[in-house]
Amino acid sequence: MAMTENQGQGGTLITQAISAIKRDREGGRTNPFGYLFIAPALILYLVFNLWPMFRGFAMAFTDYRFIAESTRWAFNGLDNFKEIFTDKVFLSGLGISLRYLTMYLPLMFVLSLFLAILISRVRVGGQFYRWVVYLPTILPIAVTLLMFRQLFNYKFGFFNNVLMGFGIMDVPNWLGDVGTALPSLMVADLWRSFGFPTLLFLIGIYNISVELYEAAAIDGASWWDQLTQITLPLLKPTFALVIALNVGVIGATESMLVLTNGGPQASTTTLGLYVYQVAFQFGDLRLGYAAAISLLVGMVSALISFISFRILRQS
Amino acid sequence: MNTTVNTHASAPRTAKTFRTLLRQSNIGTHLVMIVVLITIFVPVLWLIGTSFKDRLEFSTNTSAIIPNNFSLVNYEYMFTAIQNLPIYMMNSFIVAIGTTVVQVFCASLAGYAFSRLNFRFRDLIFVGILVSMFIPRSGGLMALYELMTFLHLRNSVVGLILLFGSGVPVTIFIMRQTFLSIPKEIEESALIDGANWFMVFWRIALPLAAGGIVVIATLAFIGAWSDFLTTYTLIDRDNQMTISVGIQKVLATSYETALSPRFRGQFAGEAADATMLIFAATPVVVLYALLQKWFMKGLMEGAVKL
Numbered sequence: 001m002a003m004t005e006n007q008g009q010g011g012t013l014i015t016q017a018i019s020a021i022k023r024d025r026e027g028g029r030t031n032p033f034g035y036l037f038i039a040p041a042l043i044l045y046l047v048f049n050l051w052p053m054f055r056g057f058a059m060a061f062t063d064y065r066f067i068a069e070s071t072r073w074a075f076n077g078l079d080n081f082k083e084i085f086t087d088k089v090f091l092s093g094l095g096i097s098l099r100y101l102t103m104y105l106p107l108m109f110v111l112s113l114f115l116a117i118l119i120s121r122v123r124v125g126g127q128f129y130r131w132v133v134y135l136p137t138i139l140p141i142a143v144t145l146l147m148f149r150q151l152f153n154y155k156f157g158f159f160n161n162v163l164m165g166f167g168i169m170d171v172p173n174w175l176g177d178v179g180t181a182l183p184s185l186m187v188a189d190l191w192r193s194f195g196f197p198t199l200l201f202l203i204g205i206y207n208i209s210v211e212l213y214e215a216a217a218i219d220g221a222s223w224w225d226q227l228t229q230i231t232l233p234l235l236k237p238t239f240a241l242v243i244a245l246n247v248g249v250i251g252a253t254e255s256m257l258v259l260t261n262g263g264p265q266a267s268t269t270t271l272g273l274y275v276y277q278v279a280f281q282f283g284d285l286r287l288g289y290a291a292a293i294s295l296l297v298g299m300v301s302a303l304i305s306f307i308s309f310r311i312l313r314q315s
Numbered sequence: 316m317n318t319t320v321n322t323h324a325s326a327p328r329t330a331k332t333f334r335t336l337l338r339q340s341n342i343g344t345h346l347v348m349i350v351v352l353i354t355i356f357v358p359v360l361w362l363i364g365t366s367f368k369d370r371l372e373f374s375t376n377t378s379a380i381i382p383n384n385f386s387l388v389n390y391e392y393m394f395t396a397i398q399n400l401p402i403y404m405m406n407s408f409i410v411a412i413g414t415t416v417v418q419v420f421c422a423s424l425a426g427y428a429f430s431r432l433n434f435r436f437r438d439l440i441f442v443g444i445l446v447s448m449f450i451p452r453s454g455g456l457m458a459l460y461e462l463m464t465f466l467h468l469r470n471s472v473v474g475l476i477l478l479f480g481s482g483v484p485v486t487i488f489i490m491r492q493t494f495l496s497i498p499k500e501i502e503e504s505a506l507i508d509g510a511n512w513f514m515v516f517w518r519i520a521l522p523l524a525a526g527g528i529v530v531i532a533t534l535a536f537i538g539a540w541s542d543f544l545t546t547y548t549l550i551d552r553d554n555q556m557t558i559s560v561g562i563q564k565v566l567a568t569s570y571e572t573a574l575s576p577r578f579r580g581q582f583a584g585e586a587a588d589a590t591m592l593i594f595a596a597t598p599v600v601v602l603y604a605l606l607q608k609w610f611m612k613g614l615m616e617g618a619v620k621l
Contacts, residue, residue: 033512034434041421041483042440048481050447052462056454059461066460115351121344131607132352134614138603140559141543143596146566146588147362156585158361161378191358200618254544258563279457280548287461291454298453 059291066285080292090293093271096182097250097297100270104186104249109242112194116201117231130199137195145258148188149175152259175260178267185255185268197242204238205231240312244305251275251297271297366390366590373583388582389590396578399553400591403561407540407598410475410557414539415532417480422531423524425483426490427516431499441491448484456548463549470552478549479539486531489613493527494520530613533606540599558595565591 063076084090119129136144151158152174160171174184212230221229253272256262262269262277269277271293279290353360360380365373369386376383393400428434429441459478460469468474502515510518521528546560556564566588603610 030434031432031512032434034428034432034437037424037428037432037512037516038440041425041487042444044417044421044477044481045444045483048459048462048478049483052455052458053447053450053452055458055461056452056456059454059457064461072461118344118348118351122341122348125345127611129348129352130611131603132356134611135600135603136355138537138541138599139596140541140562140599142559142562143592146563147358147592150362150365150585150589150592151358153585156373156377156583158358158378165378191355196618199614203615203619257544257547276456276544276548279460287457291457294453294457298451302451 056291057295059288060295061292062288064286064288064291066279066287068284071288074288076288080289081296083289084293084296089266089269089274090271092266093269093274096267096269097252097271100182100186100252101247101250103183104190105243105246107186107190108194108197108246109239111190112197112242113201113235115194115198116205117227119198119202120205130202133198134195136192139192141192141254142258144192145188145255148184148191149259152184176264178264181260181264181268185252185259188259189249189252189255193246197246200238200241200245201235204235208234236312240309243308243312247301247304247308250301250304251294362589363593365586366593368583368586370581370583370586373586388578389587392578392582392587393590393594397565397591399556399561400558400565400594402554403556403558403565404594406472406555406561407557407559409472410479411536411539411598413472413476414479415535417476418483418486418535419528419532421480422483422486422490423521423528424516425487426527427494427520429487430491430494431502431520432512441487444484445488456545459545460548469549470555472555472557474549475539475546475557478545479535479542482535482538486534489531489616490524490527492616493524497523526609526612529606529609533602533610534613536602537599537610562591562595 060080061075061077063071063074063079065071115133119126119133122129150156154160154171154173154176157174159174163171172180174180208231213226216226216230250270251272252270253276256268256270256273257276260268262273275290275294275297278293279285279287357380361378364380364382366389367385367387368376368379368382369384369388372382372384372386429437463469463474463478466474468477497520502519505515505519506512540557541559542557543559546557550556550560553561553564
C-alpha cells in the first residue's frame with residue numbers, strides 16, 4: 001500500500017532525528033541563505049508557539065490575575081499547588097475527568113479497531129471508506145457539538161423522537177440529567193475523534209504480513225483465533241500510540257463548554273472546563289491558578305502515556 | 316488481482332468464477348461496513364433532512380430523515396434574515412486562506428533549507444522543532460491570551476492568522492520530505508549557470524514540490540477553519556469572529572430575529588439551526604472532497620512516522 005513506501009526513508013521521527021544530529025556533526029560550508037530561508041518559520045514558531053509554552057509553565061507558579069497588571073510576575077512558589085489540593089471543584093473535577101477517560105478509551109478502542117479491521121478486509125473501496133471515516137474529524141468542532149445538542153434535545157431532539165416513535169414516552173433528558181449528561185458528551189466526543197485512531201489501527205494492520213494470516217488459515221485457525229493470536233498482539237505499539245494521543249480527553253473542554261457549561265449540578269465540570277472557567281469566566285481571571293491546574297493535568301496525561309508506552313512498546 | 320481472475324475465466328465455468336468473484340470482493344464485509352457507516356452518519360443525515368423541514372413538518376415529523384414535504388424556508392431565512400452570518404463566513408475565509416498562505420510560505424522555505432542548504436546547527440534546529448512539538452502546551456491558552464493582548468492582536472483575524480500560521484512543525488516536516496524526494500541535479504546545474512539559491516528555490520524546486528504544497532495547504536485550511544477553543548478565547552468581537560465560533564452566537568440569537576414578519580410562524584428554530592450548521596461546515600467538506608487524495612496522503616504519511 002501507499003503508506004509503506006516511505007518507510008525506506010528512515011523509520012520513525014525519533015530515529016530520523018538521531019541520524020540528523022549525527023549528520024550535523026560532520027559539518028560543512030555554511031550557506032547564509034539557510035538562515036534567511038528558515039527565519040520566517042522560526043520567528044513565528046518562537047513567538048506564537050514556544051514562548052507560550054515556557055510562559056505557560058512559568059505562569060503556573062505565579063498569582064497572575066488578568067485584571068491586575070501588577071500581578072503578572074507575582075511568583076508565589078508552590079502556593080497554587082497547595083490551594084489545588086484543597087480545592088473541592090478541582091478534586092471533583094479530577095474524579096469526573098478520570099471517569100470520562102476510563103469510559104472513553106475502551107469505547108474508542110472497540111469502535112476504531114472494529115472499523116479498521118473491516119476496512120482492512122475489503123479489496124475495493126478502502127480509499128473511500130478511509131475518506132468517510134475521517135469526515136467527522138474534519139468537521140468544525142462547534143458544528144459537531146451543536147449538532148449533538150440538537151440530537152439530544154429533550155423535546156425536539158432526534159433520539160427522543162425516535163424513542164417516542166417506538167412508544168417509549170418516559171424519555172431521558174440527555175444533557176439535563178446528572179446520570180446521562182457525561183455519557184452524552186462522551187458520545188459526541190467519540191463521534192468527532194474516532195477517525196484518526198481508526199487510520200492508525202489501519203496502518204498497523206496493513207503492516208502485518210499477510211503470510212501470517214495465510215499460515216494460520218492453513219492450520220485451521222478461526223477468524224477469532226486470528227484476531228486474538230495475530231492482529232491484537234501485533235497491534236500493541238499502535239495501542240500505546242492511541243492511548244498517548246487520546247489521553248488528552250482528561251482535559252476535555254470544548255464539549256462541556258458548548259453543551260453543558262459544567263452542569264447539571266457540576267456533574268460535567270471536568271478539569272479542562274474548570275481551567276477555562278477559572279481563567280476566563282470567573283471574577284479576577286486567575287490565569288496563574290488556571291495554568292497551575294493545567295500543568296497538573298498535563299503531567300497526569302504525560303504519566304499515563306509514558307506508562308502505556310513502557311508496557312505496550314517494550315514487550 | 317482482478318485481471319488474473321478475468322483471464323482465467325472461460326465460458327463453461329462462468330458460474331463458479333462468479334462465486335469466486337463474489338467471495339473475493341468481500342460483499343459481506345461491504346454490507347456490514349455500509350450498515351455501520353449509515354449508523355454513524357445518521358446524525359448528519361438527520362441534520363440535512365431537518366434543514367428542509369418547515370415549521371409544520373418539523374413539529375409533526377421530527378425524527379424523519381427524509382421529510383415528506385421539502386421546503387426551502389430555512390435556507391431563505393438564513394440567507395436573508397441573519398445579518399452576522401456573511402461577516403462570520405468572510406472572516407473564516409480570511410483566517411483560513413491567510414493561514415494557508417503563511418504556512419505554505421514559511422514551511423516551503425524552511426523545508427527547502429532543511430533539505431538542501433548547508434548551514435551550522437541546521438539539523439539541530441530541525442530536530443528541536445520536531446521534538447518540541449510533542450511537549451504538552453499546558454497553560455498555553457492562558458499564555459496566549461496574555462501574549463495576544465500584549466501584541467494588540469486579541470480580537471483580530473490577523474492575530475489568528477499569525478497564530479495558526481505558526482503551527483509549522485508538521486508542515487515543515489512534510490515539505491522537507493517532499494524536497495528530499497526530488498532529484499537535485501537540475502538545481503545544481505542551475506546554480507552552476509549562476510542562479511542564486513532563491514531563484515533556484517522559486518523557479519525550479521517549488522513547482523516540483525506542488526504535491527507537498529497541496530497537502531500542507533489542505534491541512535492548514537481545514538485546521539484554521541475548524542478551530543474552536545483558541546478562537547473562542549481570543550475573539551469576542553462580532554466583526555472579527557469566524558463562523559466556527561460565531562455559529563454558536565447565531566444559534567443563540569436566531570429566535571429573536573425569528574420575529575421578523577416575513578418568516579413569522581413559518582419555520583422552527585431548531586430546523587433553521589440545522590441549516591446554519593450545514594452552511595458552516597460546507598466549505599471544509601467541499602474542500603475535503605475535492606482534495607481527498609492529497610489530504611489522505613499527507614495524513615497517512617504523517618501517521619506512519621509516528
